[in-house]
Amino acid sequence: MNEHQRRLLTAAGLTELRFDAPMSECCTLRAGGTAAALIDVQSIEELRRLLALLTDEEIKFLVIGRGSNLLVTDSGYSGAIIRLKGECNALAVQERGPDFALVKAGAGCALGKLVSWCGGQGLAGLEFLAGIPGSVGGAVRMNAGAWGQETGALLFAIELVDKDGRIRQISVDALRLSYRNLALADGELGSSILTAAWFRLTADEPEQIRSRCAAYLERRKGKQPAGAASAGSFFKNPPGDFAxxxxxxxxxxxxxxGAAMISPVHGNFLVNTGDATAADILALAEQVQAEVFARFGIRLEPEVKIIRDESCQ
Ligand SMILES: Cc1cc2nc3c(=O)[nH]c(=O)nc-3n(C[C@H](O)[C@H](O)[C@H](O)COP(=O)(O)OP(=O)(O)OC[C@H]3O[C@@H](n4cnc5c(N)ncnc54)[C@H](O)[C@@H]3O)c2cc1C
Incomplete structure (x- = not known):
């Protein structure tokens, strides 16, 4: 991003803009280089205004949620990293039948908040997400799953904003959901930004929902390294097996x-034990891929999105 583009962004009246922001502060692996600009938008209108400027200026951008499935290489990202805040976190029941309801969740909302809010409303279905530290947008984009359930199974529709600021609502029939991925029936999501999702949930007693959430949280304890900096499972499970x-x-x-380690608690958790660089984490990941391939002939694919910006090399 050149000086002229930085001046344009500064003059754009954005609510929250930081230049040269360390991505280690924005992702749960606590590693990675800097983003030329980090912008927290507070509303869809602010997002559309920003996208118009970025598109006009040909500044690349990437939307992130809580950074819990993401690693930016140490050389950084030369464009704008966008996070959805404020109005983009809203939750609302949009339709309620005798035994179901449609919940609209803003893409910036934390999954923990969504799950406990639904519990309070007596709306069941999303309990399996308890303990996943992402956002609604990240969970829908990644089709996050646990305990044999996936986010996509509860989706009714999504809302997208494309790089030209066009807002589209797309029903689940026009989506292609697969293991840890969401695409449109006619292609990849590309640079489109998920701004909201509608979930179809069923009615249940808040107490029952809370106790299921507590049980899922309990199951995580002991199976995953508590409190360690990680991105959850680093690799996707290969068909019929577990990474x-x-x-x-x-x-x-x-x-x-370096300070990157394969957790002694869970083999698929690569943890940052202190000041690991993205290079340490990626070198360890490559070592894992090489050893697993040599022993079992299986090539593990990262689940974590690795952001490599060629123009920063
Ligand atoms: C301790 C721990 C446990 C975890 N357990 C699980 C688990 O059980 N199951 C599971 O599936 N995952 C798990 N994860 C991984 C992660 O939490 C999920 O994938 C989560 O859904 C990612 O959400 P996020 O908001 O952090 O996304 P980010 O990491 O910020 O982004 C992930 C990807 O989604 C894209 N993205 C984010 N927001 C949007 C948006 N609004 N529009 C378009 N694209 C977007 C980003 O560009 C990126 O490509 C775990 C992670 C940790 C650290």
Whole structure:
């Protein structure tokens, strides 16, 4: 991003704009380079205004949620990283039948807040997301799942804003949902930004919903490294197997590279034990891929989105 573009962004009256923002502060792995600009938009209108400027100026952009499935390489990102805040966090029941309801959730909303709010409303279905530290937008984009359930199964529709500021509502029939991915029936999401999702939920007693959430949280304890900086499961599970099982069977639990380590608790959690760089984490991930391939002939694919900006090399 050149000086002229920085001046234009500064003059654009954005609510929250930071230049050269460390991405280690924006993602749960607590590593990575800086983003030329980090912009927190407070409303869809602010987002559309920003996209118009970025598109006119040909500034690349990337929307992120809570950064819990993301790693920006140490050389950084030369464009604008956008986060959805304020109005983009709103939750509302939009339609209620005798035993179901449609909930509209803003893409910036934290999953924990959505899950507990739905519990309070007596609306069931999303409990399996308890303990996943992402946002609604990130969970829908990644089709986040746990305990045999996936976000996409409860989706009714999504709202997208494209790079030209066009808002579209797309029903679930026009989406292609697969393991840890969401695409449109006619292609990838590309640079479109998810601004909201509608979930179809069923009615239940708040107490029952809360106790299911508590049970899911309990199941996570002991299976995952508590409090460690990670991005959850680093690799996707290969068909019919578990990445964590393969990594453990390859004897890699506890292996490290700099301050990046394979968690001794869960083989598929790569944790940052202190001041790991993105390079440490990626070198460890490559070591895992090489060893697992050598032992089992299986190529593990990262689930974590690695953001490599060629223009920063
Ligand atoms: C301790 C821990 C446990 C976890 N457990 C699970 C689990 O059980 N199951 C699971 O599936 N995942 C799990 N994860 C991974 C992660 O939390 C989920 O994938 C989550 O849904 C990511 O949400 P996010 O908002 O952090 O997305 P980010 O990491 O910020 O972004 C992930 C991707 O989504 C895109 N994106 C984000 N927001 C939008 C948007 N509004 N519009 C378009 N694209 C967007 C980003 O560009 C990026 O490509 C875990 C992570 C941690 C740290």
């Amino acid at each position: 964590g099982r393969l990594i453990e069977a390859a004897g890699l639990k506890g292996a490290s590279c």
